[in-house]
Structures are given as structure tokens and as C-alpha cells.
Amino acid sequence: MPPLTDDTLWAILNDEMDDDAVQRLVWHGLGYRETSDGWDASAVEPVWADRYPDPPHFIESRPATVQLTRSIPPADKQLLKEELGFKGYTVDQLVPRLTRRATMVSWLLSYRKQGAVGEQG
Template sequence: MTDLPTLTEATLWAILNEELEDDVVNRLVCHHLGYRYEDASGQWDCSNVVEPLREKFPEPPNFIESRPATVQLTRSIPKPNKQLLKTYLGFKGYTIDQLVPRLTRRATMTSWLLSHMQLQGLLKDDASPV
């Protein structure tokens, strides 16, 4: 999973604004979840992926296409981090005409990445937007 964008505020906004291709967004989330492809065995190593994602998805799921995978991703976001899209990024959400599964799943993926950044200590002062 090479050639992935750096996990930054600009990357998060690029996901929300559809400036990154779906495949890149999926690979980025899967990479940060801990999925690694082993060339030697030709198989995915998911030993660093949290449960129940690891159990339900032994290979990286396509979060854009899979509602069950997106539901599991949402459940893996710690409760204190669930509102970071609003409170940290200032994301106002999509308009009614934009509420389609593809975009809402991109928002979920962005929310998970933002939570991951928070847990890794990669966010600036969490009381104020980036």
C-alpha cells in the first residue's frame, strides 16, 4: 500500500471534498487500521487490526461499497471522538441532496481517520479546530 497521502488536515478535507479517489481513501483507512500485504506469502496480515474488524474482515474491506464494514468502522471509533468532524475540523455535514451512501461513508472514514490521529497524538490542541 504505497503512494498513500500523508495523514493531515488537508488529506481529511480532500476525502470529504471528493478530491481523492475512492480506492486511495480505502487504502489509506486500511493501512491505518493495520492491514499489511505480505509479498512473500501473498496474503494479508491483519494481526494489528482491532477486533471485530479483524475477525469479520480478514482482508481489507471496501468501505465505500460495504455497509457492514462501515458500520464496524463506526463502532470502532471511541465515543469521545465521534464528534471530531464537527468539533475539530468544523465539518458542517453534507446537504440533503448529497446524502448518498458513498459520501456518508467517506465522512465515516474521515471520522475514523481523525479519531486515529487523536489517539496517536497527531492533532493540535484538541480544543480548537486545526
């Protein structure tokens, strides 16, 4: 799994990283762990594990992306602008796939800010 560096986050925003790899970063942050028998959600917060016993596909699922957005603390909602200087996508880029990737980066920035980087492995 790639580290949560600014370069990694820009690669997500610039659509230079595979969707599956992006989702795996978020799944890991949420606590999902892949096992030989499927997914272990024992470390996942109940609000996620109850609704998604297996990790949700954020690129494909608007409801999961909405829940991810709501889970970002209000104080962290502007981290895309504040930490990365991201100005948003152009009008022709405003497609669900890219905007959901931006949501995942926003969540990952909040996760990183909370000091969870060391938990990645």
C-alpha cells in the same frame, strides 16, 4: 500514502481523493498490510481480523462502515465538527458513497487523535 493532515481529510470529504486511496488509509490504520501473497492481518485487532481477514471495502459495504462507526470512541464522535468544522453534506449529497467517506474521515480523525500518525509509513 498521504499524511493525515487536515488538507488530506478535506480532500476525502470533498471527493477529491480516489476511493481506493481513502480506504487504504483506513486499512493501514486498522493494521492491514499488503504483502506479495495478499493481505497480512496479524496486526489487526481480532474484532476486525475475524470478520474481515482481508480489508473490507467501506465504500461498498454498509456492515463494514457500521462497524467502523462503532469503533470510534464516544469522545471522538464529534471530531468532524470540532476539528474540521465540517457542517455535513447538503440533502442532494446524502448518498451512501459520500456519507461513508465522512465516516472514514471521522475514524481517521480519531486514529490521528490517538497519536497514531507517526505509525504511518
